[in-house]
Amino acid sequence: MSPLLSVRGVEKSFTMHLRGSVRLPVVANVSFHVAGGECVVLGGASGVGKSSILRMIYGNYAVDAGAILLTDPESGQTTDLAGADPRTVIDLRKTRIGYVSQFLRAIPRVPAIDVVAEPLLSRGVGPADARERARELLARLNLPEALFELPPATFSGGEKQRVNIARGFITDHPILLLDEPTASLDAENRDVVCDMIEAKMAAGTAILGIFHDDAVRARIATRIVDVSAFSARRAA
């Protein structure tokens, strides 16, 4: 099967203008691909650039060099996200790339269920259907029903994380990026998330993730890409 995501020669550094314009290299020559139905796990120690790679693929970080090619599973058409203008990136996020960040960015006053339903609404699903789907996902992740209508700002770390996961899994994006989604979960909920990841893989989603938990990795990873091979910090 042809890859839905292909990363080629990607390079990233930060220039800190407030610190005498010091240049902090992060990664260089990042090249790998992810096919539909695969779960590729980014490996390597903390600070090696794993999250930065996910952020570049989501368009949240700019890319200094290289290409991030996304292939439309239906038309076969390929788009390079690395050089895409903002509106194209917004469109790709809506239609192609889902992302579960490490931490939920809570919006004041918005209840958990609406945080989860929002990606469906922006894709044109009706409010009642979107909320019903959100309710199912939150229930599956064992979030107490009493919390559904409350804004997540005051939730515990594990509760926020489950809201974040539900929000990322509610759509059927062909590519799903996961940044340590199981980090603050107990064993039972970790298993639920693994089940959900396996269901996405079975449906043909290309998954790229960061998981520090060995048990999770052993269960879901189809391949591990060692990011320390691309790390520019060591060389710098």
Added chain:
Amino acid sequence: MTTPLLTVRGLTKRYGARIGCEAVSFDVYPGEVLAVVGESGSGKTTLLNCISARLDATSGSVAYTFRDGAVRDLADLSEAERRFLMRTDWGFVHQQASDGLRMRVSAGANVGERLMAVGERHYGNIRDTALDWLDRVEIQADRIDDRPVAFSGGMRQRLQIARNLVTRPRLVFMDEPTGGLDVSVQARLLDLIRTLVSEMGLSVVIVTHDLAVARLLSQRMIVMKDGRVIEEGLTDRILDDPHHAYTQLLVASIPEV
């Protein structure tokens, strides 16, 4: 490819030798929120006033796509046409609610006035629509006959939003709409703006020095310094991976956005 609603090219405004804004170019597309950020004196408000036909530019162009698809330069519109745009297709939310409201007439009349400007004459309809809009901006129905002078800052700002949105504009300009409000009042207002913008599919150009407001409301962002655009792009990318020294300073100057 969608046509932009507003196309700004090489917009420059000078006050004598002093630069208000210089060589600013950008597009605003239907349904998108564009934030213009920068500190006081960076030219944000001058830019907003020029693109909303409230101030004549020294050079450059601002083109607007009308409902019938016609694209026209603001400079070519007659005064009557401009005024019509401002009362119907456009909204303008001021930082000071008293600049955008008529403080000595009732809340209901403030909302109804814009409806009358687009030809509504039936008193019952106007009152019903005003009541509906007060409800949407969370102002109790029994306040409809009160004047905004009797309202709190947050309520005045919500009333100003109702007054602007009642004609279902396509493009709304906002100048620091949450400036000077308490954080809790600000959160409520932001939530309201966010909800209305997405429900109505509005295009918004919002000027703010508050990066958290920009993060919450906008998809794209322009950073201004000394009248020029120094960085532009996706809002979250500019905030999480700022490239220009000044943008890095702005982002580093707040506790967390």
